[in-house]
Amino acid sequence: MxxxxxxxxEVRIEVVRKDIRHVHLTVHPPAGRVRIAAPRRLSDDAxxxxxxxxxxxxxRQRAKLREQExxxxxxxxxxxxxxxWGQRCLLRVIECDASxxxxxxxxxxxxxxRSGTVSTRRAELLxxxxxxxxxxxxxxxxxRWQDRLGVQAKALFVQRMRTRWGSCNAGAGNIRLNTELxxxxxxxxxxxxxxxxxxxxxxTHGPAFLALLDRHLPGWKQRREMLNRLPVRHxxxxx
Numbered sequence: 029m030x031x032x033x034x035x036x037x038e039v040r041i042e043v044v045r046k047d048i049r050h051v052h053l054t055v056h057p058p059a060g061r062v063r064i065a066a067p068r069r070l071s072d073d074a075x076x077x078x079x080x081x082x083x084x085x086x087x088r089q090r091a092k093l094r095e096q097e098x099x100x101x102x103x104x105x106x107x108x109x110x111x112x113w114g115q116r117c118l119l120r121v122i123e124c125d126a127s128x129x130x131x132x133x134x135x136x137x138x139x140x141x142r143s144g145t146v147s148t149r150r151a152e153l154l155x156x157x158x159x160x161x162x163x164x165x166x167x168x169x170x171x172r173w174q175d176r177l178g179v180q181a182k183a184l185f186v187q188r189m190r191t192r193w194g195s196c197n198a199g200a201g202n203i204r205l206n207t208e209l210x211x212x213x214x215x216x217x218x219x220x221x222x223x224x225x226x227x228x229x230x231x232t233h234g235p236a237f238l239a240l241l242d243r244h245l246p247g248w249k250q251r252r253e254m255l256n257r258l259p260v261r262h263x264x265x266x267x
Contacts, residue, residue, distance in 0.1 A: 034076060039086060041079050050232050051078055060090030104150035110137050114213035130157040155188060155207060162186050162210040169221050176244055179228040194220040196227035212258055219251035
């Protein structure tokens with residue numbers, strides 16, 4: 029993998045060359061960092077021409093990201109606001125002499141820990157719980173949408189991702205979902221899962237891919253907009 033960069037007006041574009049077949053363009057929150065992943069065979073002039081053609085879109089995405097609301101950094105203390113499937117919950121931290129546990133009640137997320145448990149450990153416990161919730165919700169959706177799309181994923185991974193909501197390795201047949209989706213409305217999870225499964229049919233975001241989403245998940249654009257309007261965690265990661 030080789031990395032380079034060039035400037036288009038006020039926009040700095042990072043270029044990463046990989047052993048891939050297609051060009052991928054991403055705009056990273058929070059500041060709108062731009063990255064192009066390109067096949068090694070593609071010339072510098074071709075990459076620059078591609079970026080120039082996408083410059084208006086890049087500027088729109090950067091403007092949206094700068095306007096998007098950010099969550100307050102979490103401290104994992106009592107009465108702090110957290111979200112589960114898009115619902116606002118107050119965190120209740122209970123110290124007790126027992127194994128740690130997490131329980132979700134209406135409007136409340138109860139974290140039981142031993143006395144003296146530090147915030148980093150509390151974060152790990154909640155992240156593990158969110159991961160379990162997401163996997164439990166995603167597996168039935170995966171089975172349903174594999175049948176509808178006529179595809180078969182070889183593996184589903186749920187993990188904390190700093191890079192995107194989800195990803196698909198079409199060659200290996202693997203789907204990855206960001207644990208953060210368990211904090212968002214369930215419609216957002218379904219949209220991301222269908223989006224990634226559709227890449228097993230169409231690897232790029234071209235017209236055939238968009239037509240596939242239109243046919244199988246009408247309203248996917250509204251779900252995407254919902255996800256993009258919601259506050260995101262106070263850190264740098266990309267869509």
